[in-house]
Amino acid sequence: MTITYREAVRSGMREALQRDPRVFLMGEDVGKYGGTYACSKGLLDEFGPERIRDTPLSESTFVGAGIGAALGGMRPIVEVMTVNFSLLALDQILNNAATLRHMSGGQFNVPLVVRMATGAGRQVAAQHSHSLEGWYAHIPGITVLTPATVTDARGMLLTALEQPDPVFIFEHAYLYSMEGLLEEGPAAVEISHAAIRRIGSDVSLLTFGGCLWKALAAATQLAKEGIEAEVVDLRVLRPLDRETLLASVRKTHRAVVIDEAWRTGSFAAEVSAVIMEQAFYELDAPVARVCSEEVPIPYPKHLEEAALPSAEKIAQAVRRLLG
């Protein structure tokens, strides 16, 4: 079955709401409006205003209320419209959600799921184009997921709701309209492993989220040039599945890490460090990174494209490695 990414997210939420009375959704415009990205369209009519709750534009408080509701026995899905606005809730996320289990000596846990859109590419300029999932992956105590396929968009949410601790799901805004094939099998998917999206032998393209599709496009182009790239979808930024990415690098002996965030202090830097620490002697070339340029993301299309990773930039990075 082929569905859009937004339909996949909606399908996951609907199934969760149907099967578990503790699940409810709250966030900005999730009810009457149907969700900024239309992910929750129709859910208010189906589940009513107690379970589909429009919130004020109070990110810190409705994320904190999600933490409290989770402590109180519910299974909240909190939709923060975009990662850009999640900064207003960062105190609740870092100081409460992520610390409570450890700081309370294991007495409390926070089974909270927070979803938000991330990423650039839609000409919405600097304040609405951030890719900060790597920041979140810095925080012990939370799980960070970056579904790139429709199967993951639906299934990761369902699995996330089974976790006893906070899970943050970053949905690349560019993907919501993308159509994809929903894989057969149980809706819930595992959230512990990276996935090999394309098998190859010459270079490993390590990426996640929206950049997966750019990496796959680059791999298609490179194949025409006789270069077989393996594409690894990291899927879970924390806890990172090091084994799968290292196994790929040990096979291909070359790695390009692709990350839409700025290069400095990026998650790509973390992946690169993991390779240095654990597969240095397997490498035939230095690890390369394709990240965003170190600028606030500009509005005009040509400048935005120049700032972001692209299939061509990825292909060029591979050619340089194999040079």
Next chain:
Amino acid sequence: MTVPITREQGLELLRQMLRIRRFEERAAELYQLGKIHGFLHLYIGEEAVAAGSIPALTQDDAVVATYREHGHALVRGTSMRSLMAELYGKATGCARGRGGSMHFFDASRRFYGGLAIVGGGLPVAVGLALADKLQGRARVTACYFGDGAVAEGEFHESLNLAALWKLPVLFLCENNLYAMGTALARHQSQTDIAGKARAYAMTAHTVDGMDVLAVEVATGRAVESIRQGHGPCLLEYRTYRFRAHSMYDAELYRTKDEVNAWKQRDPIAVFQQTLRAAKLLYDEDWKNLDASIAAEVEDAVAFAEAGPWEPIDDLSKDVCSRTVGDQRSASA
């Protein structure tokens, strides 16, 4: 003079205030001795608020407090032993020693901290109350915070959301007149905190926080109203901190005369006099009370001293659980 309580009730209020006072006086000594480290925010002077308000709650209700929460945990019923051990950082502490003074937790008493970012507890309290509302439970969540928190956006957001959704939250503002070292009038254009709550269509009252009976009466009424489904309420307790913000500060922000004037209203001394005048307290009672609390404090110190440290091997324990449905560890 008569007071509207029994001798037993009066002695209990006095006992709880004195437990807080003696516990903290001892903690301050232990800090000087190097037994306790980090921040130690003392509640001395403000005891009437915790002692008068917590008993209005049932064991099913929830408490969210701040970094100045020793008194709240003591009155809530967490053992003095485990609290003192927590101050020491021992594994026998109420949070296995991981939080110290600012982070008391007790799941068995629905005591959710000990949250030390100013204003950060209010949204959590709103969420706890939301969970109760969604699950049809007639429970109340009591959320303590100081006048400093009133400047935070979360105060306004949380009052709005709690009132909008008619959630069973009792907001208890312990207005000790200073946000750390900045007087209320130096950081607020409008110093009437109860009035701010009313702006969010919430019932709110100002209470004499140095008078334990006034605290008890006002809190009891508020809890009852919330439990009957009338929505959240804010109580602003006017109180005063006798000691420094944390263990040390130069106190350049207030005069000795001001501190001394407030000490004339010491909630323990005043209530002791009230009970004596009403012939509900006699010298013998006071001696017994003082001696039993002194013994409880020394027992708690001995317990803390004897307690083990958490093994370093457990450092990563309870960061997060193993990922459900997967065999590989997701901890740390």
